[in-house]
Amino acid sequence: MTAPAKPSRAALRRSSRRTEDKIKPVRLAFLDLLGLGLLGLRTRKLRAALSALGISIGVATMVVVTGIPASSQRALMDEITALGSNMLRVQPFSGQAVPVELPEESVDMVRRIKPVTEASAVANTHAVVQRSDLIGDDDFSGTGLSVLAARRDLLSVVGGEVLSGRFFSAADEQFPTAVLGYRAAGRLGIGEIPENDPAPQIQINKSWFTVIGILHSVPLSDDLDNAVLTGWPAAKKTLRFEGNPTVIYVKARDAHLEDVRRVLPATVFPEQPGQVQVSRPSDALAAKRATQSTFSSLFLGLAGIALLVGGIGVANTMVISVLERRRDIGLRRALGATRGQIRVQFLTESVGLSLLGALAGTLFGVLADLGYAAYQGWPTVIPLSSVTGGCLGAVLIGMAAGVYPSVRAARLPPTEALAST
Incomplete structure (x- = not known):
């Protein structure tokens, strides 16, 4: 079947x-x-x-x-807002055959621009840090640090803060005193400024300067981190500094920032405004951070x-x-x-x-x-x-x-x- x-x-x-x-x-x-x-x-x-x-x-x-x-x-x-997105940096173009020197009164001339709220400056004294009393001569590695004359109102313009000690007062800037940038202090072996013990000293052009303060890192002006700052009047008397600013920091009202940016070269150096550059440090910081993404x-x-x-x-x-x-x-x-x-x-x-x-x-x-x-x-x-x-x-x-x-x-x-x- x-x-x-x-x-x-x-x-x-x-x-x-x-x-x-x-x-x-x-x-x-x-x-x-x-x-x-x-x-x-x-x-x-x-x-x-x-x-x-x-x-x-x-x-x-x-x-x-x-x-x-x-x-x-x-x-x-948030960081740029806190530091000041309205800051401008004025300086001569680098690499020129004949260096341009800004007149000492250029800072006061900038302050007369109506939208400008603050202005300050630093100047390269071309002095050399020769030694520190905390480091022996054989171990000293302070060469390469720039010595800048600084105005007393610098920190408020660049958004800087004091890490240890103090910044220049009206009395301090008249005497051989120094404030160290964040990285400069590390290279000189100075971690903090003691309150009671004698303050550390550094030798600049064979003259001894008393260190009265150390700064936090300044993101919008990192050249200050590697600098030894001295008072403007003291630099003139002790380091034979002529008084010509190297960098001018300017703060202006946000609404008029670009207008101020356009007139600054002719204001600080009327003879050759084309030899002066004006930058906005917050733009550089933003571009630097943008590369991370x-x-x-x-x-x-x-x-x-x-x-x-x-x-x-x-x-x-x-x-x-x-x-x-x-x-x-x-x-x-x-x-x-x-x-x-x-x-x-x-x-x-x-x-x-x-x-x-x-x-x-x-x-x-x-x-x-x-x-x-x-x-x-x-x-x-x-x-x-x-x-x-x-x-x-x-x-x-x-x-x-x-x-x-x-x-x-x-x-x-x-x-x-x-x-x-």
Whole structure:
């Protein structure tokens, strides 16, 4: 006795169509479809977590590479605002055959410009630091430090602060006293100025100067960090300084800053204004800090690649899920589920998988931003656009990844799915 012939696929499809025509489809509520779509995530938790990992890495990377530069930029803006974004620096062009010397009265001439609020200056005395009483002659490494004559109002213009000791008073600037820049103090072996013990001394051009203060680092004028400052009158008397300023620092009202910038060369050196340059130190500081985020576009590209790889992983998971659940699909179709309901079920599962990865990635990215900003002492900035864009991109990738598996699942004839082993 011969076994009955196995029906062909074409016969199974024709039988499935006749069955679908006889069965009236049952409408399912949205919550029911959502529950069916998320069934695969609840029953296969480890696979869902591994599939969502690629999406979460991409979203976390996107949040981190946009959040950290945004925090750095905010810290920079706060720093520039505190230091004074309205400061201008005036000095002769360097490298000229005949050096230009600004007249001593140029600082007072600058102060007469109406929008100017403050002005001060330093001047290179061309003197040499020869020794320190704290370092022996054999170990002395103070050469290379510039000795600058400074006006008493310098710190308020450049935004400087005293780290230890004091700055020049009206009495101090008349006598051989010195204030050290932050790095100059380290090279001279002077860490702080004692209150009761005798103050350290340094020898400049064979004259001894008493160190009365050490400055914090000055970001908008880092040449002061490597300088030994002396009082303007004392430099004239002791170091044979002529009184011509080398650099003039100017603060002006923000609304008129560019106007002041244009008239400064002719004001400080009317004979040859073209030999004078005017710069804005805050622009240089901003450009310097901006180079720290030059790789942001590269990391954003990597984040996009991670999202794409994560989407491929989701698609692969959904295809395997369709193959594993052929009997379930056939049973649901036989009980009256339409092709549209099957498509929505698997599409919902795919989107849910991607959204799960997006939420986890957003959480990890925000925590990483918070930790790094706190470590650097920056204000925390989480760009809403990156968070929204990452989640929206993950949802779109989930939809794209679920289209083929959902269509494939919907096209399975119930008789063929139930007959499969």
